[in-house]
Amino acid sequence: MSARPSGFEDRLKAALLARLPEAAPATPARSFARRYGIPFAVGAATASVVAVMTLTGSIRTGSLPAGTPSRSASDAxxxxxxxDGSLRFDPPRQAQVPALADRLKELGVRAVAVPLLPERQCKAVKGWVRGPQADPAAGLSRGDDGRTLKVNPKAVPPxxxxxxxxxxxxxWWEGKQGLAFGIVENEDVPYCSDDYLEAFLEAQRLGPPTPPPGVPATLSP
Incomplete structure (x- = not known):
């Protein structure tokens, strides 16, 4: 029979734990909730659908890769x-995106065109998702005519x-593509964005996935 008093182990454990220093609270992971973006698919009905985009590469420069052809803001x-100071423009073609960023900078909006590069060339993955905005009117939005886009002067805070x-x-098999945007802190400006053109074209070639036998293509409401 043990000679230890009842509950001895529990009291000893409690005494030892009381002598240990409190563990430092874990550093919370940095939230990306302030990053947001809305795609504008040119000619598509889903222009207001929220996109979650993956931006990759060096996050401390928005400069173009070496060897990228120069462009003129006149191409925007x-x-x-x-x-009210808002800048209004038609949705750009893909080739106009770099010049659009240059022209917006000339007009006082800090903007960077994120170039598309093959996925293997974009190393460090960074993402951004739409989050709450201080002012619902801020950001890139549709113009009142439903066709043009505009940047509110409060879109890009210091x-x-x-x-x-x-x-x-x-x-991808629906073939929708167009301008996408986001507002991030300066130190989080990505170096590049993954270019999914090959997969995009292949998805259009293959078409929608075929459901397994016996499974209807669409569900009745």
């Missing part, structure tokens, strides 16, 4: 200024950058 879509890039919207 025509930009007009509304009475210390932040407006990113513009070209995106291929899921499901």
């Amino acid at each position: 879509p025509e930009i007009t200024r509304d009475p 210390g932040h950058t407006l990113l513009v890039t070209w995106a291929y919207f899921q499901p």
Whole structure:
């Protein structure tokens, strides 16, 4: 029979734990909730659908890779200024995206065109998702005419950058592509965005996935 008093082990354990220093609280992971973006698929009905984009590469420069051809801001879509200071323009073609960013910078908006590069060339994965905005009117939005886009003068607060890039919207077999944007802190400006053109074209060639035998292609409401 043990000579230890009842509950001895529990009291000893409690005494030892009381002598240990408190563990430092874990450092919370940095939230990406302030990153947001809305795709604008040119001519698509889903232009207001929220996209979750994967931006990859060095996160401390928005400069173009070496060897990228120079461009002129005159190649950008025509930009007009509304009475409230908003900048309005037509949705750009893919080739116009870099010049659009240059022109927006000339007009006082800190903007960077994120170039598309093959996935293997973009190393460090960074993402951004749409999060709450201080002002619902801030950001890139549809114009009142439903056709043009506009940048509110409050879109890019100090210390932040407006990113513009070209995106291929899921499901790829539908062939929707167009301008996508996001606003991030300056130190999080990505070096490049993954270019999924080959997969995009292959998905269109193959078409929608065929459901297994006996499974209807669509579900009844």
